[in-house]
Structure formats: C-alpha cells, structure tokens
Amino acid sequence: MLRLERRPEASHLMSYASPAIAILLMLIGGLFLFAFLGKNPIEGFKVFFINPISDLWGVSELLLKATPLMLIAVGLAIGFRANVWNIGAEGQLIVGGIAASAVALHFQESEGAHVLILMIIAGCIGGMLWAAIPAFLKTRFNTNEILVSLMLVYVAQLLVSWLVHGPMMDPDGFNFPQSAMFEDSALLPLVFDDGSRVNLAFVFAIGALLAGYVFMFRSFAGFQMQVAGFAKDAARYAGFSARRMIWIGLLAGGAMAGLAGMAEVSGPMGQITDQVSSGYGFAAIIVAFVARLNPVGIFFASLLMALLYLGGEQAQQYMNLPSSISLVFQGMLLLFLLGSDVFINYRLRWKREVAA
Amino acid sequence: MEGSILSSILFATIVAGTPLIIVALGQLIAEKSGVLNLGAEGMMSMGAIAGFAISFETGSVWLGVLGGMAAGALMSYLFAVVVLTLMGNQVATGLALSILGVGLSAFIGKPYESEILPTIEAIRIPLLADIPIIGEPLFAQQSLVYFSWALFGAIVWFLYRSRPGLVLRAVGESPSSAHSIGYPVIRIRYMATIFGGAMAGIGGAFLSVFYTPLWVEGMVAGRGWIAIALVVFATWRPFRVMVGAYLFGGVMVAQLFVQGSGLEINIPSQFLSSLPYLATIIVLVIISRDQNTVRLNAPVSLGQPYRPDA
Amino acid sequence: MTSESGGSEALRLELQGITKIYPSVIANEDVSLSVKKGEIHAVLGENGAGKSTLMKMIYGVTRPDAGKMKWEGEVVHVENPAHARSLGIGMVFQHFSLFETLNVVENVALGLPGNPDLNQLAEQIVEVSNRYGLPVDPQRLVHALSVGERQRVEIVRCLLQNPKLLIMDEPTSVLTPQAVRKLFDTLRQLAEEGCSILYISHKLDEIQELCHVATVLRDGKVTGDCIPSEETPKSMASLMIGKELPVPEHNAPVELGEARLQLNRLNKKSDDPFGTDLQDIELEVRSGEILGIAGVSGNGQQELLYALSGEELVDDADSIVICGKASGRDNPDRRRVGGLGFVPEERLGRGAVPRMSLTENALLTAHHAGMLNHGMIKFDKIAEFARKCIAGFNVKCGGEEHAANSLSGGNLQKFIMGREILLAPKMLVVAQPTWGVDVGAAAFIRQELIDLRNQGTAILVISEELEELFEISDRIAVIANGRMSPAKNLADTNIDEIGLWMSGMWEQGAADGTEAQANA
Secondary structure, eight states: OEEEEEOSSOOHHHHHHHHHHHHHHHHHHHHHHHHHTTSOHHHHHIIIIIGGGSSHHHHHHHHHHHHHHHHHHHHHHHHHTTTOOOOOHHHHHHHHHHHHHHHHHHTTTOOSTHHHHHHHHHHHHHHHHHHHHHHHHHHHHOOOHHHHHHHHHHHHHHHHHHHHHTTTSOTTSTTOSBOOOOOGGGSOOBSOSSSOOOBHHHHHHHHHHHHHHHHHHHBHHHHHHHHHHHOHHHHHHHTOOHHHHHHHHHHHHHHHHHHHHHHHIIIIISSOBTTOOSSHHHHHHHHHHHTTTOHHHHHHHHHHHHHHHHHHHHHHHHHOOOTTHHHHHHHHHHHHHHHHTHHHHEEEEEOOOOOO | OHHHHHHHHHHHHHHHHHHHHHHHHHHHHHHHTTOOOTTHHHHHHHHHHHHHHHHHHHOOHHHHHHHHHHHHHHHHHHHHIIIIISOOOHHHHHHHHHHHHHHHHHHHHGGGTTOBOOOOOOEEOTTGGGSTTTHHHHHEEOHHHHHHHHHHHHHHHHHHHSHHHHHHHHHHHOHHHHHHTTOOHHHHHHHHHHHHHHHHHHHHHIIIIIISOBOOTTTTTTHHHHHHHHHHHTTTOHHHHHHHHHHHHHHHHHHHHHHHTTOOOOOOHHHHHTHHHHHHHHHHHHHHHOHHHHHHHSOTTTTOOOOOOO | OOOSSTTGGGEEEEEEEEEEEOSSOEEEEEEEEEEETTOEEEEEOOTTSSHHHHHHHHTTSSOOSEEEEEETTEEEOOOSHHHHHHHTEEEEOSSOOOOTTSBHHHHHHHTSSSOOOHHHHHHHHHHHHHHTTOOOOTTSBGGGSOHHHHHHHHHHHHHTTOOSEEEEESGGGGSOHHHHHHHHHHHHHHHHTTOEEEEEESOHHHHHHHOSEEEEEETTEEEEEEOGGGSOHHHHHHHHHSSOOOOOOOOOOOOOOSEEEEEEEEEEOOSSTTSOOEEEEEEEEETTOEEEEEOOTTSSHHHHHHHHHTSSOOSOGGGEEETTEEOTTOOHHHHHHTTEEEEOSOTBTTTBOTTSBHHHHHHHHHTTTTOEETTEEOHHHHHHHHHHHHHHTTOOSSOTTSBGGGSOHHHHHHHHHHHHHHTOOSEEEEESTTTTOOHHHHHHHHHHHHHHHHTTOEEEEEOSOHHHHHHHOSEEEEEETTEEOOOEEGGGOOHHHHHHHTTTOHHHHHHSTTOOOSOO
C-alpha cells in the first residue's frame, strides 16, 4: 500500500522541485485539454506556448505583460509571508489606475517630468488607500482581510465603470466608456527603441524585485514577517507587532498594485477604460505562490504567467478557443502546485500490511 | 397598490436570498467539520454553467440542477484531495479553486452566451398563495425556493438532533480527540466538503436556470464570497444564515426598485450595485467587533490541516 | 485458538513482539507483556520511551508493524477504537479526548456505540459516577470543567461500557496529591471488581503505591518486569533510565539581593472566553532565589505567563514591576531590554519557529545583542550566537543550520533555555522547564537554573510537577482559580500542604490550623 510518511525534516530540494512538477502537470493537463476539445495537442501546445515567443516582438510583449505581474506579486508576497492575505490587488490596481489617470487628465496641458512623477505617486497612494481599508478594519475590528479586500474589488470595478461613464469620460469620445487619450508627458517612456512596447515600468518592476529581496531576506522587518507567517505565537512571544505587519503587508501590496495600475494606464493603454486590468491582480496571487514568495521566483513565474496570457490570445486567434483558456491554465497550475507541495514535508513510502 | 409593491419586494428578496441560503448552508456544514473552502465562487460558477448547459441541451430543468450539483461536488472533491489528502493550505487552495472555477466556466460557457432558457413556472400552493401581501412571496415560488427552506430544516435537525451531526461538530472542534476515540476524521471532512460543493453547485444552477435564466460570464458576481461572509456573520448558526441571506437579498433587489420606482433620485446605478459588497464589509465589521461571540461559535479547528499519524 | 503457555485462561491481554516504526524513530521494538484479570499493571518509562504508542496500539488508534496481540486467549487485530471498546478495552488519554464546546452527556455519547438516548444516558452517568466516587454534572459544558473533572468524565465514559481493561495514560499529572489518592481508591475498587488496569507513568512512588506488577520500557524496548512493592525507587530508576536518577547539586541558599519582579495587585480578565481571570496577585522574586509556583493546570498559569511576558498587556502598568520599572504596559521586546528572560511552555511554535533554523531562532529574541545594522541582519553574528548556545548548553543537533523541528524536545528546550540565559537576564521566567523532556536533559536544565540563581539571577518557575518544584525552589507559592497563595520557604512546608493549597484552600488552612488534610 502506498502511503504518505512525514519526513524528519522539510526537503529543500522538493520546495524548488515542486513548482517544476506543477508546471509539468499543467502542461500535461493542457495536452489532455486540447485533445478533449478535439484539437491536435501538439499543435495546441505550439500555438499556446511556443508561437507567442518565437520572435523578438513576442518576447517584448511577454515582458510587457509580465511587468504588472512582477510588481503586484512582489508586493503581495511581502504580506503573504506574514499570512496577511490581500487578495484584492485587482481592486487596488484599478484605484491606482484611477488616481494616476486623474493626475494625467488634470495636467493635460502641461509638459515636463512632474506629470509622470505625480502619476506614479498618485498610483501608489491610490492603491495604498484601497488596501488601507482592509488593514484598518483588520487591526481595529479584526475583520477578515480576505473577504474585505475581495469585496473592494467589485466596488473598484463599479467605481471605474461610473467614472468612465461620467466624470472621466472623453467629451469627444462619442459616449464610449473611456477617457481621453493621455498627452505624451503622461506616458511612460519606452525602454528599447526597436518599436517594442516595453516601458519604464519594467525597470521599476526589476527594482521592486531587488528591493523586495533585500527586505525579505536581509532586513529584520522581513524576518519578523516571516516569523509571523510561520508561527504567530512565536512572533507574539518575541514581541513583534502584529498590527504593524498587517499594515506593512497590505500597504506593500496596495502600493505595488497601484503602481501596476498606473503603469497600465500610462503605458500600453494610454487612457483609462473600465477594462483597466486583465485580471492581473488575481494572476499575481498565483505568481506569488508558484514563486514560493521569493522575488527570484517571481521573476520567472511572472514570465510564465504572461506566457499563459499571450498563449490564450493566440489560441483565440488561431484555434478559435475562448481566451479564458488562460484562466483555466492558471487555476490548474496553482492547484497542482499546492498539491505537489505535500512532498516538501512528506514522502511516499511503500508500506506492507502487517502479516497476520 | 402599496400592498402589491410590498409583496413584490418581499417576493424578489426571497428569490435573491435563495442562492445565498443554499450555498451558505452548504459551506456551514463544511466549516462545521473544520474545512474552510474559499472556492465557493468557483464552485457556483461551475454549477451555473453546468446547470445551464445541461438544461439547455436536454431541455430538462432537473437534469440541469443535478448537473450543477455534480459540477460543484466535483470541484469540491478536487479541493478536498488537495487539502485533506495532500494537506495543502486551505486558504490558497480555495483561492485556486475560485480562479479555476471562474475561468473554466467562462471557457465552457462561451458557446452558450447568447442562449436563453424558458422561464420556469412557480408552484402555487392553493389558497395560501392567495393570502394578501405574504401569499405570493411565501407560497407561489419556484421549487428551489421551497428546497432552500427544506434544506434549512434538514440542516437544523441534522446538526442539533442527530448523532452524525454531533460527530460532525466534534470533528470540527477537535479532530485529534475525534480521531483518538475512533472517528474517521478525514472521511467525515471529505463528506462535509463535498456536501458544501454540491450545495454551491445547486446555488449556481439556481442563478442560471431559474433566476436569470441565461448564462453570462462572471454572472455569479461575488455571491460565492458573500455566502462565505454570511457564514461568519451568522456565527455558524443556520437560522442566522437565513436572516442574513434575506437581508442581502433585500439589498440586492433594492436597486431595482429604486430605479423602477420612478422616484426622482439621481444615483448612478454603479453606486446601487456596489451596495451588497459594501453591506458585506459592514456586516463583517459588526460581527468581528465582538471577538468572543465569534470565538465561542467558530469551529475550533477551522482552516487547520489535520493528519492522523498512522 | 488456545495459547501454548499454561494457565493462560487468567490472562486478559497478552502482547507478543510488538514493533512499531516511525520514520525517524523506532517507537516500540519487540515488546511483550501480559496482564491478568483484576491486575493493576504499570508500564513504566521516561518521556519518549514508547509507552503512549504502545497503548494507542492496544486501543486501536494506531496499528503495529509486527507482533501479535491476544485478548482473553484469542489473537485479535484491533481495527479501531470502536473495535477495542467492543472487546472491552477503555482508555483515558493523557491529553483528554474531549470536546470543549459540547456538554458532558454529548461527550460521553460520542464514545459509546449506537445512538444512546441522551436523557437516559445522563441518569446512567450520575449512577456510575456515584458508585465510583467520581462526581460529574452531565449537563455542564466541558470547557467549564476543571482538569480533574474532565478526567472524571473520561473515566466515566469508559466505565459506562463495563470495560475489562482500562488504560490510564499518565493520569496523575493533572491532579493534586489528594486527588491522586482518591483516584487510586477508584482504581483499586475497579480492580477488585475484576477489571484489569494498565497504568502508564514515569512516577516511581505512585507505581510502588498502586501497582501489582510493572513492565519497564526504555527506548522502545522492554528492559525488565518487576513487582514494584519489592523494589526500591533506585532499582526501578536504573531499569528505567539505565543509570541512577541524577539529583541536582543541593541548594545552598544564596544571599538575597534586590527585588527583580514585583506583582502588585495584578488583575487581568482573560481574553479567552474559557480562560481564568487573574485576581489580586501579589508576588515578589528577588535576586538569588528560585520561586516555584505550583498549581493544577488551567488555574491561571497561562494567563499569568502571558501577563508576565508582555504577550498580553495589563491595564495598570504598576501592577508588574520588572527590575524596578513599571512594565505592565510594555510589550515583550521592551521587557526583554529591561532584563526579563522568558522560556514558554510551548517550545515549537512559541519559543521557537518550527520551520526556521536554529540560527534564525536565535535572532527571535537575541536581536538586541548587536545583531542588527540599520535594520539589516548581521548573519555571521547570529550564527556565532547560535553556535555558542549549542556548544554551551549541550544541544544535540546536526548544526545551527538545521530546523528547530528536527530537534528532540529535550534538545530544543536546552537551546531555548540557553538562548535566554546567554542574554544574561536579571529576571528569568520559566514555564514547565522539563515537560516532556528526557531525564538526562531534565537534570541538566534544573542544574542550569540552580547555577543561574547562584550567580544572582532571580528566577520564577511555573510547573505542574510538584517534585520538580521541591527539588529546585527556594520558596514556593500556589496558584488556584486565578489567585496566588502566599509564598512559603521550602523548609517550612511539605508536599501535602502545597497539595491542599492547590485546591485553593490556603486561606482556610491558615484560619483553622492544620487539619482538613484528607478531603481536597
């Protein structure tokens, strides 16, 4: 009989191998999915995973899509390490995007770097404000931050919908639910001059990953948050403030999600619509988990998740499949990961029944 | 005239509260066993599309509801394997289930987006349905509304009057004690979790087959999460789940009546639509302020993995 | 099926070559023992010797990897506890298998087959509890019961099924000495009625007093059988641990210095709805003394420790004075800076983070000792500190990079104790210093505490083991129902008096003299 048996000590090897196993299982699951849908699995695999990055333009699109994921995931990871479950990054992204857009629309006539700088600040603050609500309610009333942050996603979506149908609507936009296009001074500069759309936000994302790494693994505050995540009572015993960690955790996630929102409106979109996010706030949760809450992992997991987005678009275009197929892949990936994580602390053993 | 408005408000409130009741009571049972499944949104979505698709293809409402139930149960089985057998983190796995369910339902539902199901006739209970004001809301409803009441009665009886219910509560409080006096903790938790999933599936099917009745991506619109909040709000007591669900039902239909009332109120529809979500937050704040009530009623082992050492 | 050995008809239980292997340890190896009808049979061994695992196999909670079990002459494979109960085996667990939010009848019903009528069952409970002197109120919720009452519920639950064999796992660790005597009366009565009893303990005097025969386990193996009344504690101890019981070097009194901890009318309402409120606690611990606090668990020890450590703040800052500073509103970190050291009862998850390395666990409380540089961690410094702790306190581990949960209970306790001592506290608070620790480590830890006191540290020890407190304390006080007794010099008191006080009767005892010994 095959059974699970606790390892004497957690396996470091498995904690890195487990994401690889999960990715492999996701790919296998994908092959079955394509086969089930009556498509050629090999062809499906090619369209989904190879074609999107078969040229330089594709790779640059990959970086573009990965940028908000990196930003949000590193912010979330800081909180997740302390078991602060901010799952409302999607809403924080939207509010960050709104705040940045407000700045952009306000300074429509002006030139100069101050517009962008103010937009960045506004984006971060917008996201932080939205995240401060669950933080305040959690520290003050012990309200569950999962549910509150999630409810605020729906509220943020309705908020942006109202704004682009009302106060922020482009007066010359034929009543389309979108703002006017931003001036050049409100657009993030591009990083490469080869026509790709990768912008300065990618540099921010790399910076955020580095800063996140230092915070998590070198700073005492990061250590405190990890202690709280592993053993709440030990953190209390040591005298680490739980309130402070809740605030840090949520505000870090909020600021990064807000920045990602700013980067979307000021980057590829160039305006605000009611489709500010393509589900980046939720996808980043998966990125953070697959990456083991580690910034190095987040870099790679973001690329993978971005590939799933691009693959979904390709599958829609060339295989006539709904683009929501990428959500299916995302969900599978996380579920497989959580399942295969069991082997970090357990191993499989063949155990004979007791002889009668 | 006023009576008929009141009657239709009541009617709509009860209809809007019904899926919440079914889903929340299912989750209540799962949580009483100690399992926190945050995947209700995903299970409801799968229940909704499965229910709609099967009803549409077969023309049978009941096959649709059964299909929705099966889809929800299947999703929760997946969850149970990961958290009960493989000891995955319950919070993270629940999130994964939500994401997977919402995505998979959108994927499967693409071909059905422009379809519509025939409206299902209400079941009028003779005489009682003719009582003024409360007759229509209480006695001229669709079958699943009656089902939600039966479910409530059955769950109250099960939890507080039956032996298996006692065992379930015991497992949720102290799995290690239950194990040491010989109860199969993991098996009981599997059953409770799958029951929760089945109910979430029925709740989803109610939305797509009875309530709207059509399929739109994202149509569950946070009801799964609200149902989870409702269980907390109800401090794990079935009666308060009912009260809470109708409160939320009332909030959800309020906007329709404000807009349809012809009153000169100029409130953007988005603000009214956000009321259920804001109400959820307010309700959570109110209940969380009193930590003792929550602690006294919450299943002690909620969300914590348990594995007996063989 | 008949047994090959003669006279087996009187044997109720026979184990032959039972072996149970866990991934990291062999819990039981080739264990054989036999229990006669009406016999009180001790299974003796120190913490971690494999007693509990053996009992769980008899009761069907876990299954052996090899060996066989005979019940009344027949080979049986106990599938699960329900099966064991149907055979006539009952078990009272060390950490009770009760459900706090359910009442007594519901708890009892859960341990019985079928679907008993709860009203009828309540009557049966009262009847059985009267017959055996185990008073319990069937309608009360378990969380409102004292530990002693909870144990009675467990015993009554077993007795309702008319067991032929009753397994008691360390039953006296939660009782006052007086309550222990009453329990022994009940057990003797049961044995006379023909019920066999397997009595698990590591307390030699109890076994001598109660048990007819004893089987001694060490490292999972049987090291001998004996008749306790014919042995001395010394001879049994050497069977149990393979050498003589180490006794810490005696306590020469030290010159007392200044007061390091003063509790002035400390009041604290428990945050836990099932907890105990602290009421008007007065206490003083001075440099150079060990003050022991005795008490039955659940009488406010947890709450007191939380208040002392700063994990819970109290309203009145002046009610807790540490090294001269009013500290009631200070968090644990600030109290530590003020000179407080604290070793909690729970090692994994409170005193140490299970999944973190010993190095990281050193940082948990030692971060003030020059280990930070502008908020960044100096990893070489903490590793050095951890190595010093490992070497200085004899911690057996693979190295400072290994996770805390890979250490045995005793070694982890030595590490935590060492970490706190290396920080040179002026006032050290220790909870259950040797709980679940093997004899060697326990002796080491007690000796460390005494040495520390000799160097002038003030030490407060809270323990449920009276013997331990009498071994190391200079003065002793008792906590009962959230109130604190006056402290007595060790020379002026004895186990009986402290035992009596443990049921909250010090005021009465002071008022009407020294009688009222027996009924606690």
